[in-house]
Structure formats: C-alpha cells, structure tokens
Amino acid sequence: MKFDTVVLGAGIVGVCIAVHLQKRGRQVALVDRKLPGNETSFGNAGLIQREGVYPYAFPRGFGTLLRYALNQSPDVRYHADAIFRTAPFLWQYWRNSHPARHAAIAKSYATLIEHCVSEHRALAADAGASALLRPIGWMKVFRTEAVRDDETRVAERWHREYDIEFEALDAARLQQLEPDLDKTLLGGVRYPQSDSVSDPNALVTAYAKYFEALGGRFFTGDADTLRDGWQVDTDAGTISASSAVVALGPWSDRATARLGYRLPLAVKRGYHMHYAPQGAARLHHPVLDAESGYVLAPMARGIRLTTGAEIADLDAPKTPAQLAAVEPIARTLFPLGERLDDEPWMGRRPCTPDMMPIIGPAQKHDGLWFAFGHAHHGLTLGPITGRLIAEMMTGEATVVDPRPFSVERF
Template sequence: MKKEVVVIGAGIAGTCTAVQLALRGHSVTLLDRKSPGRETSYGNAGVIQRDAVEPAGFPQDWGILLRAAFKIGARVSYHGGALPGMVPILARYWSNSRPAPHAAVAKSHSRLIEHCLTEHGALIAMSGADDLIKREGYRYVYRKPETMERQFKRAQRYAREYGVRFSLEDSAAIAALEPALRLPVAGALHWLDAWTVNDPGALVGRYADLLARHGGRVVLGDAETLQQAGKGWRVESDAGRIEAEQAVIAMGPWSADYAKRLGYRFPLIPIRGYHCHYDGPGPALPTVDVDGGYMVSPMQRGSRITTGGEFGHLEAPSTPVQLARAEKLARDLFGLGERVEATPWRGARPCMVDLRPVMGPAPRHPGLWFNFGHAHQGFTLGPVAGRLVAEMMEGGPTFVDPAPYAPARFD
C-alpha cells in the first residue's frame, strides 16, 4: 500500500531513504533545515570504501592511546572539559572495540559494506552522476616500514576473508605513480575496489534531484516542529504543513539529541573532524598518510585535507589544531599550496557505542523510523541503509538482515 512519508534530514542517509521510498511509489517529502548534503555528507573524504569491511572502533593500541592522551600528532584530539562527562560512553565504546566483540560486529558490518558499490552504482546511474565519480580506488601511504608491514597483514586477511582487492606499491613505484610526492615513503597500499567522489555534497544533491524526478518533494523545515498527529506525524515547512503516516529520523549526529525528547537514549558519540581545501599540487588519488594520521583527497575545490577524530560536544566551538598539524605534514609530503577557504569546515561522524548503526522502527512510536549512526562509513553506506529502511517500512523481505541494527536494542 502506498504511504505518505516525511524523511527528516537530507544527508546521504535521509536522501537515500527518501529516494528508495519514492522509487517504490510512496509519496515522500525530504525535509532539512538546509539544502541536501550540506553537513557531514558534504565535508567527508569522499571515499565509497568497499574495503571498510570491519568497522573503525576505539583504538586498542597503547601507543596510539598515549599519543592521543598527550595530544601528540594529528590523529586524535579531545576537549579536556568534555572528557569527564564522556568517560562512561567512551568506556563502552572501548569495550565494544576489543577484539572479540569487534569480530562479531564485523560479520554484520561486512554484509552491509558488500552492497555499497551496487547500491551507489544504481543511484549514480539513475541520477547521471558519473562525472563526480572515479573508480580507481585510493591509497594508504606509509612513512614507516613497520606500519606498512602490520597493515599489509591486515589487508591480506581482508582479502582472504572478505574478498577485497589491494596491491602493494614499493617506494619507487609510488613515487612514479604520485608525482606530487616530495618525500620518500616506505611504500603504499592501494585499495583497488573503492570509488571516490570529487564533491560528496554534490552527489547527495544529485540523489535529491533523482528524488524530485520520481515525484518526491524537498523542503526546508526544522525537526523541532515534528509532532505526533492522530495516527501519523505533522511537521511545518517552507511549503506549508506536512502530514504523513510515517516519519523517518535521519539527522546524522543530531539524531540522538532529537530522539531524547521522545524518551529514547541512544548512546551516540559525535567524533568531530575538520577539512580545508588547498590549491597547488596534491595527490592524484585520495591518500591516507597513515603515520601522519590524516587524509588528502583531490576534490573539485582543490586538495581536501580531512582530519582524524576529535572528542568533544557536538556544537562546541571549533578547535582545528589537528588540521594545523595535518597541513604541515601534508605540505611536506605533497607540497600543497594555500588554503582555499579562510575558515575550516567542521562536522562529526555519528558513532554508536556498539559500532552498529540504528536502522528500524522506533520501539514506542508507531509510524516512526530511525536511520542514523553510520559513523566513519556513512557516505559509503547511505544507499544501502536507505534501501534497507525502505524495505523494512514496506514490511516485506529485506536484502540484508536488519536485526543487528534494531533501535530496540537500546530501549
């Protein structure tokens, strides 16, 4: 039966949910306080990471933790004032990231990841977005041979267990492949299956255009006005009042705070990150400087440095110290030029303490659905998550088992 649905949040998760519902003939409104793809889904590194078969968790390596504690390097930082309040949730995150629970989560996570190229591919084709996509993978470069050796073993395991493909490039090969490299490096690991996007926000915009072509509406409004009305939901927008039988909360890192007012306590950790674009030379393929702890991606606006994680409150003022450190390291490595924008962008990865996103029906509110918590791989997983939630909303069989993601696990 065809339904009226309002999807709140026009990042990659919400936009893809809206598209999947519209493709199934439902009447869909996508509502956001900004236009589609202007927040986390705009500012990321743009990698559709087919190789991310195991979720990123809280580091277990004492060397990394000690460096983070003393705020050394560009990889991890934190706001001292926020930390005491975050200790209980970080302790759960750390505990769930230990090898045994992590291995269990990886099983279900890899089943989502294995569909990322097919699901993005279908939407890219339908939305005519091929001009934004490169299908040549991306690289990890290593300054230290021992880091390369360790990660090579992990890559071999991924190839064996999950069938993802990679190649190793030695110091001379990578120097020839990436002429912008100015320092000798130990080597590189090229993940071959990933796709990369030169403007992630624009890709979300194309998916929103696809929604409009299939009868969906994109409107401006605020979730603050969403309320239950009879058997459905009502929200105010610039196009007037919207009444819908079903509503989907896909507000990325803002989802948990919003859900609190409905009585749900979702343990979401916003892991903040920054980016800035640079003119001048840069890598041809998106490249992680593994020992440096940041990434550089070629984008339409220039080379985009994206930083590692910063622990702090979602809306606390920006403290882009990691970006300053990464910028110095990236200038030495690639010879990047000047900053393109005066103020760095800031966003936050919506990470759940159990390393699993929240996808499914709200336990105590009929007609309300959740789709958030996609953490470090939300841009990769948006189309997969959108399809899964749309299929659950239709009540038929789903292409992936949704049980691990049930919102009720936190209720």
C-alpha cells in the first residue's frame, strides 16, 4: 500500500497533521496502535489556552524547590530513580526557565499560541464538532492574598506584552460566575479568550473522522517498525510512503533514536478521575486551584480532576499519590460526589528542555518530519501544528516562522 505520507501517532497532533496534509491533496496514512485520541490526548483538562504564551517553566524560588525536594507538594511529585536519569534534562530545563531566557522563549512560543483558538474553531467547524468547544474561558482561583497578587501581576504582564485579556475577579464576582465554589475563596483571574472542550477524546475522534471523510485512511500498526523508505507494518499490511511524520508524543524519541537521533525528550506524567457533582451543584468553567496545582473541569462524563506533574519513567507503574493528595482539597473547592472511574487514568506529556515543541524536517533523512514535544499544550497546539507542518511539507508560505521549533536547535 503506497501513500504520499505516513503520519505516526493518532493523538491530537498527529490527527491534525493528517487532516491538513489530506486537505492539501496528499494521500495520507495515519498509523497508531490505538484508536485516535486514546493515549495522551484522552486525559487532560480540556483547555485551549490562548493565554498560554509563557510555557510552563521550572520553578526557581528556593522555597518552592525545597518543597518539591521533600516530594510532598500537591502539584509536583517525582520517582527518585527517575530524577537521577532525567537530571541532565532537568538541569537544562531549569536553565531555560531563567526569567530572561523564559521571556525570549515566549516570543517564539506566542506565535503558535496566538493561532490556537482560531485554528481549533476552524477545524471543529469543518469536522462538525463545534458543539464540543466552549468559548467561555477558564479561571484560576485563590485562597491567599499572596498568590492572588502574584497571579494578578502575571496576568497584567501578559496583557502588556501580548494583549492577553483577563478579568480580575473579586469574591463577589467569582461567586456570581461559579456559585457552587468554596465561599471562602478570595477571588480569581478569568481568561476569556481561551476555549475549553467538553470531551477531548470525542474532539480528536471527530477530527479523525473528518480526515477519513477527506479520503485519508487510518491503520492500526506499530511505529517501532518504521524504516527508511518510509515503510511501517500495520494490521492491514506494510505501508510505504515518500515521507513520514513522527508525531508519537512521549514515544517519539524511541522512533527517532532508532534512526540515529538523540533528542532531549522527557515526560511529565499526570492523572485524572471523574466525579459526579453532589446534588444540583454545577461547575461552569474549568478551574485551577492556584495554591494546589490541580484543575477541576466540567466534562461530558462528569467533573474531571486533573493533577499536576509527576516526574517518572515513561513506563513506570502508576503511582497516583498526587490524586489522593489533592482529592480532599478539591472536595473543599467544589462539592464532588462519588468517583465515576474504576481507577485513575494516567497520561504522559512529552517535554523538551526549552519548553517548545519540535516541528519541522529531520536533519539526517530526506522525507522525515518531526512534530512532538508539546508538553502541557498538546491539545492547545494540535491544529496550528498540523497547519504549520503541512505548509512546510507542501512548500506553502507558513503561517508562522518555523525556525524556532526546528530540531536543529538541539
């Protein structure tokens, strides 16, 4: 079976690449071991973060680092053995999180972020999935004055530098928007330009069905069989294509390493659980508890509680200690009822030490392209990544300058 391009990975990024290439007349095969949207793209807070111009940095304050070192913080946990193995990555991540370097990174990163909502809305309209997007924004809420003041200053800075809209919420306004939240909260910050998704898996599935409606084909297959040529084995036989795109998220470095690339990719694992609301309680917006680092998001299945980051090996057994730690706190924030899932879901975020994705051609092979490393913003950046790499592959003028995201920076 011959195609113009084989896209490896059917998460949000891979599906969006496949759609944009198919729309441009390429015959595309999309390959994954699972159905589209059933790995990392399945479990997230459902945010399309227009405000996310600054990617998530490594904390540099001594007090915060000490709290993390004790491994009791609700927002970050780690496996001791993984810390030693990821130490070179963490060192570079910490260096790139210096305020001056972080600000320089944001100038490039913001060029992608500014298109995230518009590209999702356009693709969702084409795929008949607009009802899954909620143009209501999301919010951070605060329990202490110190955190409130710090986060408000951040919002003001983003507004000055990148024209990011925000609404500072006092306690009364917060209760007006979310009457079932904890009445002792001091207030919040709402980011109205961002969208949220009621079912991330359903959204990726809708985009994949649109891809097939355009004439593309999905195959269940093994990306580990990718070989120069470009060939990959699937349940339906061997596929060959003149180009290949690696969009395997946290598994991307396995495929690229076999081809001779040594890329500094690490993972931040995360967990989620769904809950029924108590009684008639309702949550209208996704809400981040700024002091404890978890998100409550209204989803089709129920209220989804998503945790922060766990530094661990890719395939290490689940250790949902963070979920157990924040669930009692979340129950004070919003009246959560019974758990709706049999066990916590775990996903893996693919991260680079400079917090930016790798998007563009490979250095050593003709016809090989990379699109991974989106960390916390895979859902946010899927459609704009798909458009950008499709434009590069077809020789079009690109919507943004792709050079900051080149693999050559490593």
